[in-house]
Structures are given as structure tokens and as C-alpha cells.
Amino acid sequence: MQAQNRQITGRVLNAADSSPLPGVTVVVKGTTSGSTTDSEGKFALTSPASDNPTLVLSYIGFETTEAKVGSDGNVTVRLKEQTTALNDVVVVGYGTQRKRDVTGSVASVTAEQVAEVPITRADQILQGRVSGVQVTQTNSEPGGGTSIRIRGTNSINSGNEPLFVVDGFPGAGDLNSINPSDIESIEVLKDASATAIYGSRGANGVVIITTKKGKAGRNAINFEAYTGVSNVRHKYDLMNAPQFANYLNDVQTLNNLENKTNTPLPYTQDQIAALGKGTDWQDAILQQGRQSNYQLGFNGGTEETRYNLSFNYFDQEGIVLNTGFQRGTVRLNLDKKVSNKINVSFSSQLARTFRKLTTVNTNGGSAGGVLLDALRFNPIQPVRDEFGNYTFQNQPLPAVEIAGNPVAYAESAKDTRTILRALVNVAGEYEITKGLKLRISGGADLFGNQRNQFIPSTVYVGQNTNGAATKASNNNYSWLNENTLTYDGKINANNALNVVAGLTFQQFVNENYSAQANNFFTNALGSDNIGIGANVLTPESGKNQNTLASYFGRVNYRLFERYLFTFTMRADGSSRFGPNNKWGYFPSGAFAYRLIDEKFMQSVPTISDLKLRASYGITGNQEIGSYRSLGRYGLNAYTSGATRLVGLTPSNIGNPDLSWESTSSADFGIDLALFKNRISITADYYFKKTKDLLLEVSIPQTSGFSSILQNAGSVQNKGFEFALTTVNFDGGKFSWNTNLNFSLNRNKVLSLNGEYQRFVGLSSTSIFPGATGATSVLRVGEPIGSFYGYQFLGIWQTPEEITASGITNLVRPGDPRYADLNGDKKIDANDRAIIGRAQPKFIYGVTNTFSFGPVGLSIFIQGVQGSDILNLNRYELESGFTTTNKLKTVVDRWTGPGTSNTIPKANSVVRRNTGITSDIVENGSFVRLKTATISYQIPVPKAMTKTVKTASIYVTGQNLITLTKYTGYDPEVNSFGESTAAGAGLSLNTDYNAFPNTRTFIGGVRIGF
Incomplete structure (x- = not known):
């Protein structure tokens, strides 16, 4: 009998990272003979004699796999995590769903994709990787933010950023404090079917971030470290010392001629001849940036208790002197099975970030x-x-x-921001009966931001005040309680229900103060003791709060496993809005048809999966700040003699009818897989209309005010999204996968409360003295982000040309020439037109991933097509109205008839009194090799396998190649994206003193124990 048995040995590894899997159940198929793997993933068992025994391997969270045993009786099996199967779950609002059952438009980014690229902020991984999502780095300064638009721009005065939900906590902003290495998955909810569960905060889409939980059956330690350097990708080509000296002489010469003066020139020819190239102030202010990151994580547990503990430190030195960003985080996630009916979960993060700014x-x-x-x-x-x-x-x-x-x-000078943030969420779940669960959670997001600024008397800015100091604090607190009932079960073999009903309450509190002083007798203490400033300015402080109470419900119904229905309703009551509109109601419905599950589809082997989707719903936007519906009073102070007198005056008119902006959205989609899932396609067409825009509407000034905030106006977005995933080659040692996404969106203003247009946008008043500061126009029938100004036609060459034109403006040869659109022979505000559009025609991203044995290669290409950029830097650096250094193109400026038709003469002031013009609105399209990463899995010697489970090294290059016609630092720019000033959200694609994007090279190592 013993001679008829055979010994089988082997090892089980994680297919993702080659780490050993302990606790895997291994059974000989068709028998009761089996075993489990040890801490090194090894197993041994005795099997009845057979020519071709087959093993069945199963493990929680991994695909059940069968493996043939060779003649030598030894086998190595790699188990795949259940991350791509249709039965896998995706995170949606207040729950999860099987991927096959999703009726809405939901996109996912996995932990593996997050780990592919070293990133500073979690939202950066969405850039170019998710269709329908445009992510723009608003400012590449260390710790700088991003701007995210999901399916276009919906609002004019309210926010356009999506709602971020971190481990179930909605409204958890400031992603700088979230450690990207802690992320398990990111889900992007795009259509109303998916976002209506968040009601008045879902109109701009929802981004759900889920952090890593402990995995039962194994205890693992993971360490990662990387370091890298950054350099500016592109610099402005400026005048050198002799060129600028000649430019200044030219300015003074022309001024003398026009003003009939005889002021000496700034430089003699002998002085100019003695000048070298001079100082390259770009090189003087820029440096090689550096960054490093260290991550240590502990993960594991049992079926009853699971844990994930991580520590992270990130340090970045910017490419501009004395700029930088540091982040330290500690995260602890615990899950405890108290009994068969009770589960408790705890997620927390403590973070400190520090920014140095200029x-x-x-x-x-x-x-x-x-x-x-x-x-x-x-x-x-x-x-x-x-x-x-x-x-x-x-x-x-x-x-x-x-x-x-x-x-x-x-x-x-010193200017720093220090943020301390604690994000905690505790939840208890009780299974009342089979399939019915009660979940109660409570959480808090505590956010403290402190600014310290000191400008010493030794620099020019501080000389007039003899030093100036500012200390400011901005503290935000958010408290959350959520209570949900969930039923998930089958009524019978053909009918299944998943029902969620809930009640939530959330409060937001903001407190701020600031104190300033100047006239310091010493610079030694900086802002650490502003009391020593002889002139202490009046301190300021404030507090505001708002609350949101909500009821919601969702029903998912499956009929025959192929007809899928989703119905959602949320009611939100907000203190932000008027007493006549405290509650808003946000319904949605969706239907999906799994056509692949029809019997007749079994005869079409080419198609592996096919699902049709349709949805419609209404969501809202309440981002207008607190107390805007109320009549408020503002501070009014003045000094009488030595006495400061303080009073209050009305600052606005209340509006008891103020309510949410409302966005209705329809979506039609298809999910298709071909050739045994080697090709997967997702395509969506959507249509959105936002009405009841929160606009400042003009009222008679006899009221004492010029405007009132009302619900008026509407905006439309419609577009198409396409995502393609292909397995190009999967031949064992070598594999090649491609992910491609493409998105186009068309935005249009439909109405402005009866107005045809209004002027918006931010600019520097130092650029446009005497002219309108507006850079864009909101016009019915046109998209938000339409640049508005004068059409540049070249340079006036001769007095005869000016006379022949009949133009009545005071212009001289060498001045810029602009189009007289209304034909009245004068250039004024009536001749302005739309001269560019910030919103792109389409965006796309392509990722190719290769692996050859232990070597991996990932290449990501990002593209934006058809967008324009307002280059305000060039406005100053190429114009003749300022006596500052210029672009080298100004060397070939107009100096007489026929010399130039693009660059005005040295002392031309025409543009200064005009505003923005078409020659500084540039093509912002680009194609960029965003990242390229090559990695190598280091073979672990057998003598070390008990300690080291996996090891790898990698090298990553970021922003390696950019193909663009844009002449500025970088085409990915939005200078006012982080500004909270009025109109900042409408100043799209504006480049003014934006931190340049950098080319970065990083090398790192990952080790698993």
C-alpha cells in the first residue's frame, strides 16, 4: 500500500510580488489528501499514486487554482489576488458591489497602480489614467495642489472639485496629508447613479480612497525607500547684460525723442562693451531639487483580528531656493471580529506637513x-x-x-505652513439576522494650519517697515456620525436584493486668527515673538460653522443575475441655505443588462463579457461657505484722535430662498470584453445640465448694495469617454499589457439670469493699470474659461499706415496693432472678442506594462489637445511698457519700418492700457512621457528566505519628454487653481509666476519580510 503512494512537495507564492503565502489549503483533486503551507509558503503531502495528480489550492482573497504535478513531484504555484474577476467588489458610497453588478459609471485604481509611480499626493495617480477625469497640477511648488474636473466644469461661483471620501469619511480634503503608500484602492464615481448617494455634495463627482487593511493568515513587514533629484524642464531665454543695457538705452532714447528731453542714457557704449553676459537670475534662484521617501509597514493578523500599521516620512526640497515640503504620517487600521455577529473597525491617521514658500x-x-x-x-x-x-x-x-x-x-525671508491633522473613524457592525446588518460609525477630522512669516529689514521689502512678521492660524474641525442598515440576500434563485438605508449628521467648524507686527529692533527672533515689534497691528479672528443632516437609501435589485436595477434617494438638510429651502432631495435610477448571460450569447465565443448601462439622476453643489443666505454685518473701524472706534455695518442682503445648485445627469454606457478578456472596453456618453447656479445678481443700488446671491443661470456639459485594456502578450516569462483612456467634454453656458455675458477672471493689477483686470468672459453659448481680449494684428510700421487706417487712438509707429471689430475707428472695450478657450478638446493617457521574468517596465504617456493658455509671464517679458528684463525675442524688436511685426518698440505703452491680447494666448496642447519605471525582482537566496520574502529595486523618470508649442515653463499650469479669491475658479489655464514642472529621476528599493 505504501508503494502505491507518492510524496509531493512545493511552494506557493503571491503572483503579484513573489512573496510566500502561508496558510494556503492544498488538496489533491478527487481525494481527501491535503496540507497547508508554512510561513515560507512550503508544503508537503502524500498522494495516492497517479501519473498526473492535480492539486487544488485555495486561499482567502486569492483565486482558487489548479496545478498539475510533474514527474519529479515538486511544484511551484503562483496565486493571483482576486482583483480583476467580475465577482470582485468595488467600493461605492456606503458599501461595496460586485463589479459585475455595477450599474453606474465607476472607475477604479488599484494599490498596484498607485505603487507603480512615486507620487506626492493621492490624486496625482488619477492623472491620465481614468477616463473623464482631468487632473492639472496647479502649481508644482513642493506641497502644491492639483485641480480635478470630473466630466467638466459645472459651477461658476461654487466649487468644482469632487468630494473626497477617505475610509468612509466624506469631505476629507487636503490630500497632502494622505500617505499614497497607504492606499489600497481609489474609486471615481462619475455619473448620478453612483454619486446621488452623496446628494448635495455629489455634483462634481466623488473620489473614494480606501486605505490598506490587515490580511488574515500572514504577518508581513514591508519597507520601501527611494531618493531622487529634480531639475527644471525648460527655462525662459532672457536677455543677457549687454542686450538689456542696449534695451534700456533704447527706451530712454525714444522717450527723449517723444518728450523732447535730453536725459542721459543709463549706460555708455564703453560700459556696455565691458559687460560680460551678466547674471543669469534664473540660475541664481533655481537649484537642483531633491526628494526622499521612507515607508515601513506592518500587516497581518488572524481571522478574528487584523491590523495594518505604517510609518512614512517624505522630504522634498524644491527647485527654487528655500522652498520645500515635508510630511510625516502614522496610520493604524484595525479590524476585530468580536463574535459571529459583531465586528468593529478602527481607521486612523496622524499627519504633520511642513511647507516652505516664497x-x-x-x-x-x-x-x-x-x-x-x-x-x-x-x-x-x-x-x-x-x-x-x-x-x-x-x-x-x-x-x-x-x-x-x-x-x-x-x-x-521665512514663510512656512505647518499642518497637523488627525483623521479617525470608528465603526461597529452588528448582524441582526442573516443578511441584515446595522452599522454605526463616528469620526473626526481635525485640521490645524499655522502660518509663520517674517520679512527682515535687511531685504528691500522689509526696509520700509523695518521688518514685518505675521502669525496666523486656521483650524478646521469636522465631526461625523453615520448610521446605516444594510440587507444583502437572495429572495429566491432568480431574485436578489441589496438595500442600504441611513441617517448621517456632520458638522464643520472653522476658527482662524492672525496677528501682525512690524518695526523690529532685531531680526534674530523672526516671527517667534512678534510682541517685540514696535508697531503691532490690530489682530483679527473669526469663527464659522455649518451642519449637514441627511437621510438616504439605495436599492440594488438583481433579476436572473442579468437584469440589474439601482434606485437611490438622498435628502440633505444644510444650515448653509435659506429657511425656505433647507432641504434638498436627490434621486437617481439606473438599469444594466448583462447581455452576456443570455443563452444565445454562449454561441458567440469571441465575446467574454457584455453589459449595457443607462442611468439618470440629480445631484447638488452646496459649496458657497457659511451664512450666505443671511443678512450679515461687517466690521467698520476708524480712529478719532488716539481712540479707535469700532462699529458694524450691513455687508449684504439675505436671501431666504437660497438653495443648492442642481445637476441632472444622464449616462449611457457599455462594458465589453473580447477573446477571453484579453480585450476590455468601457465606453460612456453623458449629458449634464446644472441649473440654479449660485450667482451674484445685480440689484438697484438704492437698496444699499449692488448685488445679491441668488439661484440663477445654467451650464451644460456633455461628452464621451473610452477606456481600453488589452493583454497583448502573455507567454509565461514575457507579458505585455496596455491601458488606454480617451475623454472629450463640451462645456457651454446656457443662461446667466437674462444677461448675455459677464467678465470674470483674475490678473495682477500691476499688469493692467488703467485697464480691466478681467481675463475671461462668461457668455451664453460659450464654454467657461473663454479668454477675452483684443486680436493682435501686428505692429504699426509708419505714420502713413496709421493715417490711412483712420484709427483715432493715440498710437505711434512701433506700437501694437489691434483689430477694430466694430469699425468705429477706435480701439476700446467694444472691440474685445473671445481669443482662446482654456478647456481642452480632448485628453488621453496610455500605459504600457511589460514584464520579462524578474524585470518589469512601465511607460505612461499623457496628452492634452486643444487647450489654450494665457501666458501672463510673457505679457510682461515681451512688452515694451516695463523696464524689466525681457525675453531674448525682444532683441529683435521693432526699431523702424519693416524691422518687426511681432515685437513692439522698446517704450510702447499701448498694451499696458489695453488688457490681454491674442498674442499671449498660446496653444497649450502637449504630449508627455509622464513616467517610465524599470524594476527588477531580486532573487532571494535560500538561506535568507525565512527572513526576506521579496526584494526589488526600481528606477523611475518623471516628465521625461514633453512635446508642446507652449513657450512658458510648462503647459500643465493653472496659477490661480488654489486661490480662494473670487473669480479664481474661473481663471483657468492662466500662467503667472507658476512654479515650473520638473524632470525627476528616482531610484528606490522595496523589501518584504
Whole structure:
């Protein structure tokens, strides 16, 4: 009998990372003979004699796999995690669903995709990887944010950013404090069927971030570290010292001729001849950036208790002097099975972030910053004088515009933001009866932001105040209670229900204060003791809060496993809105038909999966701040003699009817898989209309005010999304997969409360003195983000040309020429037109992943097509109205008839009094090799397998190649994206002193124990 048995040995590994899997059940098919794997994934068992025994391997969270045993009796099996099967679940609002049962438009990004690329913020992984989602790096400064648009721009005055939900906690913003390495998955809910469960906060889409939980049956330690360097991808080509000296002389010569004066020129020809190239102020202010990241994680547990504990430290030094970002996080997630009916979960993160900024420009204004001042500073001036001291200010005056040394400011002034954040959520779940569960959770998001700024008296900006200090604090608290009942079960073999009903309550509190002082007798203490400032300014403080109470329900019904229905309703009551509209109601419905499950489809082997989807629903947007529906009073103070008198005056008219913006959305989609899932396609067409826009509407000034906030106006978005995944080659050792997504959206303003258009957008008042600061127009029938200004036609060449045109404006040869659109022979505001559109025609991304044995390669290409950029940097650097340094193109400026038809003469002031013009609205389309990563799985010696389970190294390049016609630092820009100023959300694709995007190279190592 013993001779008829045979010994079988083997090892079971995780197919994703080759780590051993302990506790895997291994059974000889058709017998009761079996075993389980040890801590190294090894097993041994005795099997009845057979020529071709087959093993069946099963493990929680992995696909059940069969494996043939060879003649040597040894086998190595790699189990795949259940991440792509149709029966896998995706996270949706207040629950999960099988992927096959999803009726709405939901996209997922897995932990593996997050781990492919070293990123600073969680939302960066969505860039170019999810159809229908446009992610723009608003400012590449360390710790800078991003702007996210899901299926277009819905609102004019309210927010357009999606709702972020972190481990079930809605409204958890500031993704800088979330450690990307802790993320298990990111789900993007795009259509109303998926987002209506979030009611008045779902109109802009929802991004659900789920962090890693402990996995039962194994205890693992994972360590990752990487370091890298960054450099500016592209610099402006500026004038050198002799070129700028000649430019200043040219300005003064022309001024003397036009004003009939005899002011000496700033530089003699002998002085110019003695100049070298001068100072490259870009090189002086820029440096090689550095970054490093360290991650240590502990994961494991039993069926009763599971844990995930991680520590992370990230440090980034920016490419501009004295800029940087640091983040330290600790995360603890626990799941405890108290009994067969009770489960408790705990998720938490404590984070500290620290940013160093350079936000004030060196002449004391609020526009620009040290980077822009470095572009404008006189290249003849050295960074330091012959004694080693900083050059104090721009020279020679008055030939140049006054400004301080940007390098001195960057290295001497301090401006920091320190954020402490704790995000905690505790939940208990009780199974009342089979399939029916009660879940009660409570959580808090505590967010403290402190600013410390000190400008010493030793730099130009601080000399007039003899040093200036600011200390400010902004503390946000959010409290959440959620109570849900969930039923999930089958009525019979053909009918199944999943029902969720809930009640939630959330409160938001914001407290802020600021204190300022100047006239310091010493710079040594900075802002640490502002009491020593002789002039202490009036401190300011404030507090506001709002609450949101909600009821919601969702029914998912499956009929014959192929007819899928979803019905959702949420009622939101918000303190933000008027007493006549405290409650809003947000319904949605969806239907999906799994055509693949019809019997007749079995005769079509080419098609592996086919599902048709349709949905319609209504969601809302309540992002207008607190108390806007109420009549409020504002502070009014003045000084009488030595006494400060304080009073209150009305600041607005209340509106008891103020309510949510409402977005109705329809979606039609198809999910298709071909050739045994080697090709997977998802396509959607959607149509959205947002009405009851929150607009400032003009009212008679006899009321004491010029406007009132009302629900008026509407905006439309419609578009198409396409996602393709292909398994191009899967031949064992070598594999090649491709993921492609394509999105186009068409945005249009439908109405503005009877107005045809209104002017919006932000610009620096230092750029447009005497002219409108508006850069864009909201016009019925046109998209949001339409640049509005004058059409540039070239340069006036001769007096005869000006006379022949009949133009009545005061212009001279060498001045810019603009189109007289209304034919009245004068250039004024009536001749402005739409000169560009910020929103792209389409966006796309392509990722190719290759593996050859232990070597892996991932290449990601991102593209944006058909968008325009307002280059306000170029507005200053190429215009003749400022005596700051210029682009080298200005060397070939107009100096006489026929010399140039693009660059005006040196002292032309026409553009300064005009506003934005078409020649500074540039093509912002680009194709970018966003990331390329090559990795190598290091074979672990047998002597170390008890300790080291897996090891790998990798090298990543980011922003390696960018193909674009844009002349600025980078085409991925939106300078006002993070600003909270009115109109900032409408200043799309504006480049003014934006931190340049960088080319980065990173090397890292991952080790699993």
C-alpha cells in the first residue's frame, strides 16, 4: 500500500510580488489528501499514486487554482489576488458591489497602480489614467495642489472639485496629508447613479480612497525607500547684460525723442562693451531639487483580528531656493471580529506637513513672487557685491523698475505652513439576522494650519517697515456620525436584493486668527515673538460653522443575475441655505443588462463579457461657505484722535430662498470584453445640465448694495469617454499589457439670469493699470474659461499706415496693432472678442506594462489637445511698457519700418492700457512621457528566505519628454487653481509666476519580510 503512494512537495507564492503565502489549503483533486503551507509558503503531502495528480489550492482573497504535478513531484504555484474577476467588489458610497453588478459609471485604481509611480499626493495617480477625469497640477511648488474636473466644469461661483471620501469619511480634503503608500484602492464615481448617494455634495463627482487593511493568515513587514533629484524642464531665454543695457538705452532714447528731453542714457557704449553676459537670475534662484521617501509597514493578523500599521516620512526640497515640503504620517487600521455577529473597525491617521514658500514679490506687491522677479531683474546686477553682501535692489534707477534682490529675499525671508491633522473613524457592525446588518460609525477630522512669516529689514521689502512678521492660524474641525442598515440576500434563485438605508449628521467648524507686527529692533527672533515689534497691528479672528443632516437609501435589485436595477434617494438638510429651502432631495435610477448571460450569447465565443448601462439622476453643489443666505454685518473701524472706534455695518442682503445648485445627469454606457478578456472596453456618453447656479445678481443700488446671491443661470456639459485594456502578450516569462483612456467634454453656458455675458477672471493689477483686470468672459453659448481680449494684428510700421487706417487712438509707429471689430475707428472695450478657450478638446493617457521574468517596465504617456493658455509671464517679458528684463525675442524688436511685426518698440505703452491680447494666448496642447519605471525582482537566496520574502529595486523618470508649442515653463499650469479669491475658479489655464514642472529621476528599493 505504501508503494502505491507518492510524496509531493512545493511552494506557493503571491503572483503579484513573489512573496510566500502561508496558510494556503492544498488538496489533491478527487481525494481527501491535503496540507497547508508554512510561513515560507512550503508544503508537503502524500498522494495516492497517479501519473498526473492535480492539486487544488485555495486561499482567502486569492483565486482558487489548479496545478498539475510533474514527474519529479515538486511544484511551484503562483496565486493571483482576486482583483480583476467580475465577482470582485468595488467600493461605492456606503458599501461595496460586485463589479459585475455595477450599474453606474465607476472607475477604479488599484494599490498596484498607485505603487507603480512615486507620487506626492493621492490624486496625482488619477492623472491620465481614468477616463473623464482631468487632473492639472496647479502649481508644482513642493506641497502644491492639483485641480480635478470630473466630466467638466459645472459651477461658476461654487466649487468644482469632487468630494473626497477617505475610509468612509466624506469631505476629507487636503490630500497632502494622505500617505499614497497607504492606499489600497481609489474609486471615481462619475455619473448620478453612483454619486446621488452623496446628494448635495455629489455634483462634481466623488473620489473614494480606501486605505490598506490587515490580511488574515500572514504577518508581513514591508519597507520601501527611494531618493531622487529634480531639475527644471525648460527655462525662459532672457536677455543677457549687454542686450538689456542696449534695451534700456533704447527706451530712454525714444522717450527723449517723444518728450523732447535730453536725459542721459543709463549706460555708455564703453560700459556696455565691458559687460560680460551678466547674471543669469534664473540660475541664481533655481537649484537642483531633491526628494526622499521612507515607508515601513506592518500587516497581518488572524481571522478574528487584523491590523495594518505604517510609518512614512517624505522630504522634498524644491527647485527654487528655500522652498520645500515635508510630511510625516502614522496610520493604524484595525479590524476585530468580536463574535459571529459583531465586528468593529478602527481607521486612523496622524499627519504633520511642513511647507516652505516664497509668495511675496520683492517690490512689496502681492503679484508674482521671487521666481517672476528673477525673470525681471537687471542681469547687469550681481547677486552679491564685491564685499560679499547681497545687492540690495534693482539699479540703475529710475531707468529700471524698482525691486529687491530675489535671491536675498528667498534666502532671508521665512514663510512656512505647518499642518497637523488627525483623521479617525470608528465603526461597529452588528448582524441582526442573516443578511441584515446595522452599522454605526463616528469620526473626526481635525485640521490645524499655522502660518509663520517674517520679512527682515535687511531685504528691500522689509526696509520700509523695518521688518514685518505675521502669525496666523486656521483650524478646521469636522465631526461625523453615520448610521446605516444594510440587507444583502437572495429572495429566491432568480431574485436578489441589496438595500442600504441611513441617517448621517456632520458638522464643520472653522476658527482662524492672525496677528501682525512690524518695526523690529532685531531680526534674530523672526516671527517667534512678534510682541517685540514696535508697531503691532490690530489682530483679527473669526469663527464659522455649518451642519449637514441627511437621510438616504439605495436599492440594488438583481433579476436572473442579468437584469440589474439601482434606485437611490438622498435628502440633505444644510444650515448653509435659506429657511425656505433647507432641504434638498436627490434621486437617481439606473438599469444594466448583462447581455452576456443570455443563452444565445454562449454561441458567440469571441465575446467574454457584455453589459449595457443607462442611468439618470440629480445631484447638488452646496459649496458657497457659511451664512450666505443671511443678512450679515461687517466690521467698520476708524480712529478719532488716539481712540479707535469700532462699529458694524450691513455687508449684504439675505436671501431666504437660497438653495443648492442642481445637476441632472444622464449616462449611457457599455462594458465589453473580447477573446477571453484579453480585450476590455468601457465606453460612456453623458449629458449634464446644472441649473440654479449660485450667482451674484445685480440689484438697484438704492437698496444699499449692488448685488445679491441668488439661484440663477445654467451650464451644460456633455461628452464621451473610452477606456481600453488589452493583454497583448502573455507567454509565461514575457507579458505585455496596455491601458488606454480617451475623454472629450463640451462645456457651454446656457443662461446667466437674462444677461448675455459677464467678465470674470483674475490678473495682477500691476499688469493692467488703467485697464480691466478681467481675463475671461462668461457668455451664453460659450464654454467657461473663454479668454477675452483684443486680436493682435501686428505692429504699426509708419505714420502713413496709421493715417490711412483712420484709427483715432493715440498710437505711434512701433506700437501694437489691434483689430477694430466694430469699425468705429477706435480701439476700446467694444472691440474685445473671445481669443482662446482654456478647456481642452480632448485628453488621453496610455500605459504600457511589460514584464520579462524578474524585470518589469512601465511607460505612461499623457496628452492634452486643444487647450489654450494665457501666458501672463510673457505679457510682461515681451512688452515694451516695463523696464524689466525681457525675453531674448525682444532683441529683435521693432526699431523702424519693416524691422518687426511681432515685437513692439522698446517704450510702447499701448498694451499696458489695453488688457490681454491674442498674442499671449498660446496653444497649450502637449504630449508627455509622464513616467517610465524599470524594476527588477531580486532573487532571494535560500538561506535568507525565512527572513526576506521579496526584494526589488526600481528606477523611475518623471516628465521625461514633453512635446508642446507652449513657450512658458510648462503647459500643465493653472496659477490661480488654489486661490480662494473670487473669480479664481474661473481663471483657468492662466500662467503667472507658476512654479515650473520638473524632470525627476528616482531610484528606490522595496523589501518584504
